[in-house]
Amino acid sequence: MRPHVICLMLTSPDGGLHPSQWTSSPDGSRADWSALYEKAHENHAGDAWLVGRETMAEISKAEPHPPSDPSSAKRPIHFAEPGAKSFAIALDRSGKLHFSKADLYGDHVVVLLGSGVSDAHLAELEADGVSYVVSDIPDIDVGGVLDLLSRQLGIKRLILEGGANVNGRLIAEGFVDELSLIVAPALDARLGGDRFVEFGAQGLAGKVELSLISCDRLDNGAVHLRYAMAKPSPSPAT
Known part of the structure; x- marks a missing residue:
């Protein structure tokens, strides 16, 4: 059974992602x-948080350092710290992320990869003490991996903090159970500026329904909106 997934974002009312x-x-x-966002993150009490490749690259900031002998790379699964209690998870289909240590903010790193990742990259992750799961397809089977992480690592609540494309993909595929937005009293309004969720030209119409859970006024002019997410109910037969 996959974890309960909460998409948590700090946004402007027009959907902007970058406070700067x-x-x-x-x-x-x-x-x-x-600070309000970090408090909400703590209050959601997740076992893990998940981001996409670009977001994780901004956090890890490590350079490539492949080992001289990649022949020992394990596939498809390598859990370096199966007893860890909290996890930092990254989607990295092509194997472009690098790490200088096995944890971020005290959370053990787990990388989700596509089948085309090289043995050299896997060996680098293993040498750094990083866990990984390699999909059996070029893309990442997100649903299958979430189920695996729940069964093998005990992850029950996962906080999704991706960019627009990652958020949009997981919402469209029905893997997000809740949308949690900290809305600040500011506007972005840039033409083509990043938004907290995107899903191509077709958008998400017909793929998800939102139901309000709560609306709380916070300090500093912000509000916290929480919505339950579900797939739309089938239209009744006529």
Whole structure:
């Protein structure tokens, strides 16, 4: 059974992702809203958090350092710390992420990879103490991997904090159970600026329904919106 997945985002009312590009507000600042976001992250009490490759690259900031002998690379699964209690998970289909240690913010790193990843890259992850799961297809079987992580690592609540494409994909595929938004009193309004969720030209119409769980007023002019997510009910037969 897969984990309960909560998509948590800090956003402007027009969907902007990057506070550095937002308008100013007399009610609060970028630091104030980020602190509210971190508090919400803690309150959701996840066993793990998940991001895409670009977001994780900004966090890890490591350079490639493949070992001289990649012949010992294990497939498809390598759990370096099966007894860990919290996890930092990255989607990295092509194997482009690198790490200098096995944990981030105290959470053990697990990388989800496509089948085309090289043995040299797997050997590098293993040497760094990083866990990984290699899919049996070029893309990542997200549903299958989430089920595996729940069974093998005991992950029951996962906080999705990806970019727009990762969020959109997991929502469209029905893997997100809840949307949790910290909305700051600021606007982005840039033409073509990043948004917290995207799913190509077709959008998400017909793929998900939202039901309000709660709406709470926070400090510094922000609000916290929580929605339950579900696939739309089938239309009744006529």
